[in-house]
Amino acid sequence: MPVERALILALTLTAVGVGTTAAITRPLLFRLGQDGTPTASSGVSYGGSYRSGRWVPHGRPRDWSRFQGRGPGSAK
Amino acid sequence: MVRWPRWCWLVPLLPLLVLALSAVVPSRRLAILLRPEQPAISEPFRLEGGPLGSPQISLRAELPANSALELEAELLDSQGAVVLALTKQAWRERGTWSEGGESGTWEERDDQADLALRPPRSGSYRLRLTLEELLDSAGQPLQTPILMQVEVRQHSVDAPLLWFTAAVGLVMVRILQTSVYANWRQRRVLRLEDSRVAIRLWAGGDGLLRAVVRARYERPSSDRPPTGALPPVRLELSVAGPRGQRLRKEVLKLAPARHSSDGDHWLTVAQTVHLRLPERESVRVRAALSEQLADGGEPWAIEWIELVLEDGVVTPEPVAALPLDLDRDRA
Numbered sequence: 001m002p003v004e005r006a007l008i009l010a011l012t013l014t015a016v017g018v019g020t021t022a023a024i025t026r027p028l029l030f031r032l033g034q035d036g037t038p039t040a041s042s043g044v045s046y047g048g049s050y051r052s053g054r055w056v057p058h059g060r061p062r063d064w065s066r067f068q069g070r071g072p073g074s075a076k
Numbered sequence: 077m078v079r080w081p082r083w084c085w086l087v088p089l090l091p092l093l094v095l096a097l098s099a100v101v102p103s104r105r106l107a108i109l110l111r112p113e114q115p116a117i118s119e120p121f122r123l124e125g126g127p128l129g130s131p132q133i134s135l136r137a138e139l140p141a142n143s144a145l146e147l148e149a150e151l152l153d154s155q156g157a158v159v160l161a162l163t164k165q166a167w168r169e170r171g172t173w174s175e176g177g178e179s180g181t182w183e184e185r186d187d188q189a190d191l192a193l194r195p196p197r198s199g200s201y202r203l204r205l206t207l208e209e210l211l212d213s214a215g216q217p218l219q220t221p222i223l224m225q226v227e228v229r230q231h232s233v234d235a236p237l238l239w240f241t242a243a244v245g246l247v248m249v250r251i252l253q254t255s256v257y258a259n260w261r262q263r264r265v266l267r268l269e270d271s272r273v274a275i276r277l278w279a280g281g282d283g284l285l286r287a288v289v290r291a292r293y294e295r296p297s298s299d300r301p302p303t304g305a306l307p308p309v310r311l312e313l314s315v316a317g318p319r320g321q322r323l324r325k326e327v328l329k330l331a332p333a334r335h336s337s338d339g340d341h342w343l344t345v346a347q348t349v350h351l352r353l354p355e356r357e358s359v360r361v362r363a364a365l366s367e368q369l370a371d372g373g374e375p376w377a378i379e380w381i382e383l384v385l386e387d388g389v390v391t392p393e394p395v396a397a398l399p400l401d402l403d404r405d406r407a
Contacts, residue, residue: 005081005255012087012248019241020091023234026130031194032159040162044189047148047161055159 081256082392088245091238098233106226110147110207112219117152118203124230125198132232133191133203138223141170141183142213145222148206149189154199164189169213192232260286261388273383274362280353283388284397287313287351289363290384293332293343293376301341303372306332309345309365315400316360323359323400324351332369332376343369343376350389350397359400361385 030038033053037046048057108116123131137145144167151160168185195201203226210218261283264275271291279285289311308329315324332343345365353359363383369376 005252008248008252008255009084012084012245012252015248016087016090016241016245019237019244020094023091023237023241024094024130024231025127026192026194026232026234029130029192029194031196033196038160038191038193041188041190043165043186045163047163055161057158057161 079392081253084249084252085246087249088242091241091245094233095235095238098231098235101229101231103230104228106203106228108203108205108224108226110205110222110224112207112210112217115204115206118205118226120154120200120202121228122230123195123199123201123228125195128231129194129198130230130232131193131195132229133193134188134225134227134229135164135191135203135205136188136225136227137164137166138225139166139168139185139187140218140220141168143168143218143220144209144211145207146209147189147224148208149191150204150206151191152202152204154201158204159195159201160191160193162189162191163208256390257392259388259390260386263387264385265382267380267382269380271367271378271381272362272364273381274360275383275385276358276360277385277387278356278358279385279387280356280359281388283390284395285351285353285359285361286384286386286389287349287361287363288346288382288384288386289313289349289365290346290382291344291365292379293345293369294379295341295374296377298374299339299341300373301336302334302343306334306343306371306376307369308332309369311345311347312364313349314362314364315351316362318358320360324398326398342379350391350395352397352399 030036033050035050035052037049040046048055050056104121106118106121108118110116123129133151135147135149137147139145144165147164147166149162149164150158153159166185166187166189168183168187170181170183172179172181205224207222210220210222212218261281262277262279264277266273266275291309293309309332311326311328311330313324313326313328314322317323326349328347328349330345330347332345335342335344351361361383363381365378365381367378
């Protein structure tokens, strides 16, 4: 088998193997205890974050009904 | 013939197989009924740690139409300590539309939160959910209890990465197959307004010599379509050696294909022949076709003939290659 074909085959197997393994093991997935917070999906905000392995809650505004926001309706 | 690259398309199926398997892995489902400002604690559920532990907790609120809520969710470990807290603002809106005499309903929602994380060690966890606020579209509080659907998966996979991996793998396999099956050492093409064509070239060795003959026939002065059955086209393909000695001669009968467009009518023929030359040698490939085809009307006359020679081709399937006996002449 010519070298270039062997190289393409090796690259193909490597790309599929590495991608599939990474998708299963998810090495970049947030681990409880590591600094920060997991990735937030739509409408999600975290009430704290990890610092030095400990979950540190932080305060947040409790009365959202008076929150003006920044949308077009709040333009002054 | 080389078969193995043909099966390489199975390689990109691996990430898709993982994706399909992940969809059928059983998950733990919990239903929690929430009342405004009354915290509720779920049943204990297990989260797996370790390299293969990639749990995903999905929270989905069954909201009434045109309402919004603010949900506080806390993940508790086996000792009851909060290990993660989040707030989800969910909403669901429904309305009607009318345009151009047609009408219908629309609905939009953002009522789900997915939490993917890896616990430091496998263990039992619980969720404490609190319905902080539930409002209608006018901003008035609602007292309706909300059913929360919780789904816990122990091994969530990175689906976008699997799709990306499959796409990249497919592209690379196509490149590999093209490099094997659509490749040749040399390629010669000659088209003549004649019924005969010949090419001499150095060919042979690994792979096959592929000869493709194409031609087009038209009626010289009329656009009359074919009448009845068309006679076969006679193709005489001959191969000569370095000193002009004949190595092979094949006579084939080709069925012409009919074509028409905007009142024009024409016929085409195409034939592919594979030849096997054990060693590199100067050979001359000649193709000759019938000059005319008679179908009862004005005879069809050949417009042009084209010969394509590709040396060193590899086929995915076995083909009937015609051997060229060069030793016969030397002996």
